[in-house]
Amino acid sequence: MALSRRAFLAAATLPITLAAPRIASAQAGAGRVVIIGGGFGGASAARFARDNFPALDITLIERGRTFTTCPYGNLVLAGRREINSITFGYEKLAARGVRVVHQSVVAVDAGAKQVRLADGAQVPYDRLIMSPGIDLRWGAIEGYDEAASERMPHGWVPSLQPISLLRRQLEAMPDGGRFVMVIPDNPFRCPPGPYERISMVAEFLKRAKPRSKLIALDAKNGFSKQPLFQDAWAELYPGIIEWRGASNDGRVTRVNSAAMEVETEFGEKLKGDVVNVISPQMAAKIARDAGLANQSGWCPIKPATLESTQVEGIHVLGDATIAAPMPKSGFVASAHAKHAVACIAASLAGRAPPAATFFNTCYSHVGADYGISIVGVFRPGPNGFAEVEGSGGVSPRNAALTAERRKEHRQQEALYADGWYDSITDEMFG
Amino acid sequence: MKIRIALCALFLSGGVVNAPAFAQATDTALLIGGCQGCHGVSGQGGHGIPSIKATHSRDEFAALMRAFSANERPGTIMGRISRGYTPEQIALLAAHYARPQ
Numbered sequence: 071m072a073l074s075r076r077a078f079l080a081a082a083t084l085p086i087t088l089a090a091p092r093i094a095s096a097q098a099g100a101g102r103v104v105i106i107g108g109g110f111g112g113a114s115a116a117r118f119a120r121d122n123f124p125a126l127d128i129t130l131i132e133r134g135r136t137f138t139t140c141p142y143g144n145l146v147l148a149g150r151r152e153i154n155s156i157t158f159g160y161e162k163l164a165a166r167g168v169r170v171v172h173q174s175v176v177a178v179d180a181g182a183k184q185v186r187l188a189d190g191a192q193v194p195y196d197r198l199i200m201s202p203g204i205d206l207r208w209g210a211i212e213g214y215d216e217a218a219s220e221r222m223p224h225g226w227v228p229s230l231q232p233i234s235l236l237r238r239q240l241e242a243m244p245d246g247g248r249f250v251m252v253i254p255d256n257p258f259r260c261p262p263g264p265y266e267r268i269s270m271v272a273e274f275l276k277r278a279k280p281r282s283k284l285i286a287l288d289a290k291n292g293f294s295k296q297p298l299f300q301d302a303w304a305e306l307y308p309g310i311i312e313w314r315g316a317s318n319d320g321r322v323t324r325v326n327s328a329a330m331e332v333e334t335e336f337g338e339k340l341k342g343d344v345v346n347v348i349s350p351q352m353a354a355k356i357a358r359d360a361g362l363a364n365q366s367g368w369c370p371i372k373p374a375t376l377e378s379t380q381v382e383g384i385h386v387l388g389d390a391t392i393a394a395p396m397p398k399s400g401f402v403a404s405a406h407a408k409h410a411v412a413c414i415a416a417s418l419a420g421r422a423p424p425a426a427t428f429f430n431t432c433y434s435h436v437g438a439d440y441g442i443s444i445v446g447v448f449r450p451g452p453n454g455f456a457e458v459e460g461s462g463g464v465s466p467r468n469a470a471l472t473a474e475r476r477k478e479h480r481q482q483e484a485l486y487a488d489g490w491y492d493s494i495t496d497e498m499f500g
Numbered sequence: 501m502k503i504r505i506a507l508c509a510l511f512l513s514g515g516v517v518n519a520p521a522f523a524q525a526t527d528t529a530l531l532i533g534g535c536q537g538c539h540g541v542s543g544q545g546g547h548g549i550p551s552i553k554a555t556h557s558r559d560e561f562a563a564l565m566r567a568f569s570a571n572e573r574p575g576t577i578m579g580r581i582s583r584g585y586t587p588e589q590i591a592l593l594a595a596h597y598a599r600p601q
Contacts, residue, residue: 122529443576460583461583489548492547494538
């Protein structure tokens with residue numbers, strides 16, 4: 071049994087009726103936790119708190135009434151899924167006892183421990199969780215601003231721009247046309263994401279517009295799961311994809327959205343019928359306004375507890391954080407969320423925080439029945455976080471598998487990716 | 501649910517705080533948090549991902565994880581994961597997910 075004998079007896083002799091907040095607040099370990107952001111970090115934190123620490127009073131502030139996931143957006147882009155299949159509401163989370171507030175946050179007063187909302191309301195907290203996601207750095211690529219992103223979509227922040235815009239452009243592209251993708255340097259949201267997108271766009275082009283080409287211009291010289299992606303591209307989409315790294319003049323420094331043209335570091339100009347610019351990024355505005363970010367635009371945190379190093383009493387989760395080598399992924403955000411909630415519960419009860427182990431899997435769909443993955447298990451280390459030695463890694467390459475096992479492995483990983491998606495979204499919103 | 505009752509009871513017990521039991525229940529909740537991502541909130545699985553809820557005895561579960569770690573059991577991902585955890589952490593997971601004896 072999971073319960074120690076002593077804890078079981080304690081539970082058996084106490085009335086386990088969860089009392090009204092006024093009683094709960096008089097007990098050790100109770101307190102008001104406010105969560106800003108209802109994505110992978112925020113929704114996971116709310117669910118985990120309700121499941122495991124019912125003495126905590128949980129308020130979730132999320133300006134959107136629904137949440138469309140970034141994961142599986144590439145499958146919507148490819149026409150494999152519809153956007154409502156990756157969009158979720160907060161009703162069930164609210165029914166679990168989370169106070170869900172659909173308002174924008176205007177300011178965080180860390181001294182008074184209050185959050186001010188757009189409607190003027192003040193929300194007091196004992197501890198604050200900030201899980202706000204990212205903003206795009208307009209102007210980091212010359213000429214790429216919010217107006218330009220209507221013509222050259224990023225499709226990287228669903229709450230700012232639904233993936234449907236890029237999908238419509240892709241569907242309208244002439245056969246024989248060119249899809250240009252601009253990929254940023256590290257750090258950015260979802261390291262394998264652009265390459266899953268390349269795969270899914272190529273799958274669509276091969277099926278629907280077979281004379282078309284995709285050219286990816288990358289500010290980096292290498293990327294997550296690169297050998298696996300490139301093996302798959304050569305096998306599934308020969309002649310469609312060209313990927314250019316930074317040392318091959320792949321870095322884009324300027325765009326002209328009116329002309330649908332991008333310009334590289336060394337002055338080469340390329341036009342695209344569709345131009346997808348995944349621009350450089352930073353922590354979302356609310357985190358920066360609250361003083362949580364440093365000059366990098368990202369939020370430094372204490373590895374043991376995920377508390378901000380800049381502002382006391384605030385835990386920062388997910389993509390907004392500086393947490394390398396942990397990737398910026400939804401799975402990591404949900405892992406952060408659970409740890410932060412546990413640390414908060416311990417702190418409110420006057421206890422030491424639990425030890426941290428963070429686990430991440432990123433699945434990528436490369437083609438039909440063809441999935442690949444990367445796993446990482448991380449703990450706090452001397453300089454931030456460190457991977458647990460001997461653990462993690464990527465799916466085996468083709469050469470390491472028999473032909474029969476290869477097909478089965480790729481099929482299983484594609485299936486398990488769907489399983490991951492359903493499990494994690496059910497946990498957050500089910 | 502088991503963890504919720506344990507943690508709830510430990511909070512409502514007021515002054516005398518059972519630190520080791522609280523720590524163990526918290527550690528377990530955090531550990532299963534990783535498993536939940538694929539195996540589901542209650543370990544029920546789906547889309548070919550196996551159920552791990554009450555499907556094995558405690559010893560079988562721990563042995564399975566050791567076999568994954570040693571690459572003795574075929575899988576796609578479990579070895580890469582299980583090598584990230586200590587035997588003590590595996591024991592907590594095994595206790596949590598075990599078939600009732």
